[in-house]
Amino acid sequence: MNRKTLVLPAVVGLLAPVLAACGGSGSGSGGDAIVVGTTDRFTASKDAPAPLDPAYAYDVGTWNILRQTVQTLMIQPKGEGDPVPEAAESCGFTDSGNERYACKLRDGLKFANGDSITAADVKYSIDRALAIKADSGVFALLSTIDTVETQGDREVIFHLKTADATFPFKLSTPVAGIVNPDDYEKNKLRDGFDVDGSGPYTLSADVKNDEMTNAVFTKNPNYKGTLKVNNEEVDMRSFESADDMGDALAKGDLDVMTRTMSPAQIKKLTEASDGNVDLVEMPGLEIRYLAFNTDDPGVKTKAVRQAMAQIVNRSELVSKVYGSAAEPLYSLVPASITGHSNSFFNKYGDPSVTKAKAMLTGANITTPVKLTLNYTTDHYGSATKQEFELLQKQLNASGLFDVTIKGAAWDTFVPAERKGTYEVWGMGWFPDFPDADNYLAPFLDKDNFLKLPYANAQIRTKLIPESRREADRLAAATSLTEIQDIVADDVPILPLWQGKQYVAARDNVTGTAYALNSSATLQLWELSRGVS
Template identity: 25%
Template sequence: MNRISFALILLGLAPFLLSCGSKPNPRTLVMIIESSPTNLDPRVGIDASSERIHELIFDDLLERDEHLNVRPALAERWDIPDRLTYIFHLHHGVKFHDGGPLTARDVKWTFDSMLQGKIRSTKTAAYRFVDRVEARDDYTVVFHLKEPFATLLWNLSDGAMGIVPYGSGDEISRQPIGSGPFRFISAEPDKEVIIERNSDYWGEKARLERVRFMVVPDTTTRALELRKGSADIVNNALTSDLVLALEREPNLEVLHGPGTVLNYLAFNLRDPILKDVRVRRAIAFAINRQPMIEYLWRGFAQPAASVLPRQSWAYNAEVPGYDYDPQRARQILDTAGYRAVGGVRFHLTMKTSTEETTRLIAAVLQQQLREVGIALDIRTFEFATFFSDVTSGAYQLYSLRWIGGNEDPDIFEYAFHSAKFPPHGANRSYYSNSRIDALIDQARSELDQNARKQLYAEIQQILADELPYVNLWYLDNMLVHSKRVQGLTLNPSGNYDFLKTAELAP
């Protein structure tokens, strides 16, 4: 029995498994999410549910376009008189959901509360180069930097830091008050979050009256809720097989398009075998992505050649890839002196979590590497143990995903700069290259975007040659919705911006 047939059988059990379900309110869109947001304070919450919901409740100074460039939002324009000074001019007439005006004092408080330790947040590190924030007048905010930091604009956009009212403390996590297109109504952990349209919104008003985010941890149950009409939308929270099965339902539609989530394979460069770049290149040539994309993702993924997504303004399309070529992999290993004995050149161990897809990836890699004489052993652990081993360097190979973090080219510093070995960053491969370090440092302080793009292009060329990672594929965004929902458009980042334009058919 194939996986799609099994998915159809599960969906056929819907009347028996979910016979007590109720139809959604005709004026309320019901969207299923995998887990409750941990904290809706935009200064604190970093899990996907928190960030995507608080983006609807709070406004940022800037937003991002389809190429991940920043553009005006709360700040209608900005000036950079020198490399250490950013001046933002706010829209007039913006109000918080409690009716209070949003001014420069609120912006200053939002950042001061983190930088001065009034609010404890891991996001504080993103603003480590901010010296102070000045409210020059009600509608002018000035950021003074300690050193040039071109990524500042990105860190002020779309979900990075929504503006909270002056004086807001921990209580805002329980009763969020923002200025966004939706206002917070209620939340019950592990059950739901409810938001309503902000009729006084300063920008384009939402068409939906109310949105209920329904927490459903189980993947099959999410599909069943959609099928029986108890929910309207599931976004990137179903298996590919279930999406294909639901595509056959007469009352449902499927939207899918290119996304930015990256699956990658990482090497520990401190390992005596994997520190040899020839071994890493041979492994890259030995990997055949296409059957994995077809089998694991049913075609809902695209091969990747860079950590950056293709939509990024800094993406280098000229970077050479490693097309499947097992014969070349064998030649490289032979030349490097790794001759096969009894069909095996050497053993490697790949650690994985218990998550099904990761284990399947490892199993396919095991088979493909065997074809070139590499014996891959697989060790599976609960995620906490697995991730602890990864961050402490107790591994040879592992596979994870970048979700959102790879949309800004600052990812190169976080993941590949030699100053960012754990616990100071995510250079978990222990990759070190003085040229890469210099390029990253230069790009961070370069304000001209064209010049930055050239620096990032060279970084991508070097990384493709030296291979601390093998970039596997970008996952497509997949949104399944009831036909009563109209006006939906997918965002490459997979956030919930589509709720700002969606509407319910009468």
């Protein structure tokens, strides 16, 4: 099949004010459903029976289901930038210290079933997520909330424990989604794959053996918000592999192919010069990293983690596994985010076995150090295994490590890492919102989602709160850089690379340039049929 490539221009950020000025839900284009493919898997298990409850869900796949169906007070705009009101008519800080945040709901807001939405429903939803305190750790996004107050049916006031300039972004995440008390119990997660909200779509799920294989999104007639919904129905299908998804696109069974495509697919699509499929490359803020259980005897000594940081060759890893789809990363914060610092490169420079050996010798560590690197086989794409095979090769070739690697399916992998089973494991991070705080606090603060035992008092009690007091994120750079430098020295996490993101679509599907935003949010409402 012949293909052509489109690249989203960097000036997309300039379009942010256009969306902020728009209102109303708009009208769909009609016609048959747009069929979208993904390799994200949606499984209900004994350890995670409620994958789509906003109070539990905390990965890019489940969030992309919720962003279509559950409305939030704020939303990230089409062209990036600061969040804008969505279920709210207006929101803003009402004090100079960024500790009191007030929102006014849109008039006539309704759930998809026709029930009116009031300020009490917003309070119920936020209080519920905080009270359930799910082991996914998603509730920590709301950790700066002290109390939620309502005034009448349309006024909601958030009183914060400490200043938090990032709070508007947090209100744009699914954990802050508005749910109907009739559908979601106060102190219990909602098991299964039913989702009810006031977002642009309703959801009908096909489930087989406790796994959602197909999600049909139908335009919600009661939706009232900022989004223009350009289609009547989207059918999202989950595939076991990128190859299976690609075959479906080639056969004409798919209109759009989203994450995660393999590096080989991306290369092939990029090099094709004509045809009826377009590849759209978009800025991405995805990162990959190794996490350490710093209580585990194998990696408890800092010198072991530092030696790994000194040996890993990111450039080789990217070039041999991901090609042009990724770039080496030397901090938890991606290079395009305000506050980024190349802290790991500043400390370790180029890979050096000699320097790594000196670190281990100085700490009286016997070599080779035996370790197991764990990874998930079915969540981040088929290249993950190849990535870990190369990491294993790099570390073992030094003579300082004896590394084995072990893969596990996502529904097994996540409960194991949360229980502290692994000493070293690989993960990816798609930001909740595009701010440096969201690459630091979720990993390093109290109640971090990885359940890391690593705790640095200076980061938690001084630097994170200090950075959140700055509404001007450039002004927070000093605190943010200091956090990144501490992480580079202690190495509780080892950043590896930063990725781009892609969508492949038939050329009669429009809106693909906005099908994903930089935070990997799937924006199905942007898609329609027409002439590209």
